[in-house]
Amino acid sequence: MKKKKSLFERIKNVFSDVKQNPDPLKSAIMSFFIMGLGQLRNKQKSKAAVFFSVLLIFLLAELITGSYQFAFDEITRFPADAGTPLYFFRDYGGIISKGLWGLFTLGKVPGQTLYRGQFVETFNKTIPWLTADNSVTLLGTGLIALILTGIFVSFWLMNVRDAYISRKAHVRGETIETGLVYVRRLWSDMFPYIVLIPALIMILFFTLIPFLFSFLLAFTNYTYRIPIPNQLIKWVGFDTFKLIVADAGWFKIFSQVLGWTFLYAIMASASCYLLGMIQAIIIESRYVKVKKLWRTILIVPWAVPAMISLMVFRNVFETNGLANQLLYMTKTMDSVSSFLYGIGLQGALDSPIYWFSAVYNGNLAKVVVILVNLWLGAPYFMMLITGVLTTLPKDLYEAASIDGASKWQSFRNITLPLILKATVPAIVMTFTFNFNNFGAIFFLTGGGPRWDDALIPMSMKISGGIPGQTDILISWIYNLSFANNAQLYNVAAVYSILIFAFVGFISVYNLSRSKGLWEED
Numbered sequence: 001m002k003k004k005k006s007l008f009e010r011i012k013n014v015f016s017d018v019k020q021n022p023d024p025l026k027s028a029i030m031s032f033f034i035m036g037l038g039q040l041r042n043k044q045k046s047k048a049a050v051f052f053s054v055l056l057i058f059l060l061a062e063l064i065t066g067s068y069q070f071a072f073d074e075i076t077r078f079p080a081d082a083g084t085p086l087y088f089f090r091d092y093g094g095i096i097s098k099g100l101w102g103l104f105t106l107g108k109v110p111g112q113t114l115y116r117g118q119f120v121e122t123f124n125k126t127i128p129w130l131t132a133d134n135s136v137t138l139l140g141t142g143l144i145a146l147i148l149t150g151i152f153v154s155f156w157l158m159n160v161r162d163a164y165i166s167r168k169a170h171v172r173g174e175t176i177e178t179g180l181v182y183v184r185r186l187w188s189d190m191f192p193y194i195v196l197i198p199a200l201i202m203i204l205f206f207t208l209i210p211f212l213f214s215f216l217l218a219f220t221n222y223t224y225r226i227p228i229p230n231q232l233i234k235w236v237g238f239d240t241f242k243l244i245v246a247d248a249g250w251f252k253i254f255s256q257v258l259g260w261t262f263l264y265a266i267m268a269s270a271s272c273y274l275l276g277m278i279q280a281i282i283i284e285s286r287y288v289k290v291k292k293l294w295r296t297i298l299i300v301p302w303a304v305p306a307m308i309s310l311m312v313f314r315n316v317f318e319t320n321g322l323a324n325q326l327l328y329m330t331k332t333m334d335s336v337s338s339f340l341y342g343i344g345l346q347g348a349l350d351s352p353i354y355w356f357s358a359v360y361n362g363n364l365a366k367v368v369v370i371l372v373n374l375w376l377g378a379p380y381f382m383m384l385i386t387g388v389l390t391t392l393p394k395d396l397y398e399a400a401s402i403d404g405a406s407k408w409q410s411f412r413n414i415t416l417p418l419i420l421k422a423t424v425p426a427i428v429m430t431f432t433f434n435f436n437n438f439g440a441i442f443f444l445t446g447g448g449p450r451w452d453d454a455l456i457p458m459s460m461k462i463s464g465g466i467p468g469q470t471d472i473l474i475s476w477i478y479n480l481s482f483a484n485n486a487q488l489y490n491v492a493a494v495y496s497i498l499i500f501a502f503v504g505f506i507s508v509y510n511l512s513r514s515k516g517l518w519e520e521d
Helices: 007-020 024-033 037-041 043-064 068-077 086-090 097-105 135-171 179-195 197-217 240-245 247-281 291-303 306-316 322-329 333-342 359-389 394-403 407-435 440-442 458-463 473-482 487-511
Strands: none
Touching: 024 037, 024 135, 024 394, 037 135, 043 135, 068 086, 086 097, 086 179, 097 135, 097 394, 135 197, 179 197, 197 407, 197 487, 240 247, 240 487, 247 291, 247 359, 247 407, 247 473, 291 359, 306 322, 306 359, 306 440, 322 333, 359 440, 394 407, 407 487, 440 473, 473 487
């Protein structure tokens, strides 16, 4: 098997080739400065036209979206104030230059100030540069500009490489492919990626850019205390990351929320999987009649929209809800309350039971959350495992029966391994989903019950965004971002990065070890 050359070896070979025959380097240098010029030297006119068109589109996009035509006149009429600079790309740049300027600076001219002798407003449609800088908008447009620049640089490098390789082939006396042949080869080699372009564009704008935006917010000081656009946000590096570690109170609350998030994700996924498997095995048993009817009945909780079910359960477990009413009607309130108190789920002997509102009933609320999730999630695994069971080969069970295996041995050595092999990817995805299951918390408990005030650090009381005892990371992020007097967008962004790291690592690690995902027939 031919050993693949390292990047260093390939670069070394390029320099060696250039030293022996510098002629191809001339074409590469020409394309380096003007896209398509090297191809023109190589007598590849159609290729040259394509690469030059890319350069032209990039430049036109910058010029058309900019205001360069007004620059000379306005700079003369409205010079910079004494002691303050004039931000040329801010005032006259296009989508690329102004976007990159905004990404690196996050703005320099806030509202309600003077700039170039003029009053800066929130919005000025007559003179655009008198519109105040909005740091959040600049961050977003800067990301788009950075991505567009990255795409252009990719084409530019492709153009330089193509000019060098084509000229090298010409020097060796080989036939240089024409533009039409090049397009056909590119279409053939890149066809899978070409047909995926619409999907990639959707992923870019609806997944990648929002993620990068949130990622970058973590390195700013953006909170509700900064009234944009009259004040600008700034890059602060890792200061926000230090806050959640250096502040003992913040770190303690974060550790508790993180621990509950992992516990909830594991328990919710495992319980749904186990109950779904039991249901599927029972339904597929030869002793059960009218299988379709039982499947239909058991699938109903999954068929009802989760939000509706969660809000119904929220009303059921209100202080005056159906759960307490039934306990009163059946005269079992005291015995149930004593039982819950005895096993440590309830912090006091209450009548009625405060399922989601009492500070001392955090454990009870967490158990209810897991049980309600079991109601919602088990039918999915029941249907999934039912499908797996119908595909299991019967001859394996016949052979096991002949060898004298019991039903338990057949289940443990045949059924269970085959089910796990087929459903491990689904288990991992379910864990990932439950780790970020915002709806299960928000619509059921709202994060409640609250924590004891004595456990909340003073810095968190001042800043706001205090989590409840059933809040998981994603619901706490919501509180940090949108709760009244909180809006700690930078802190929420840090926790978003941590969620991405945790979930990404666990998912990739488990999926990479899953034979059911990678094995082919």
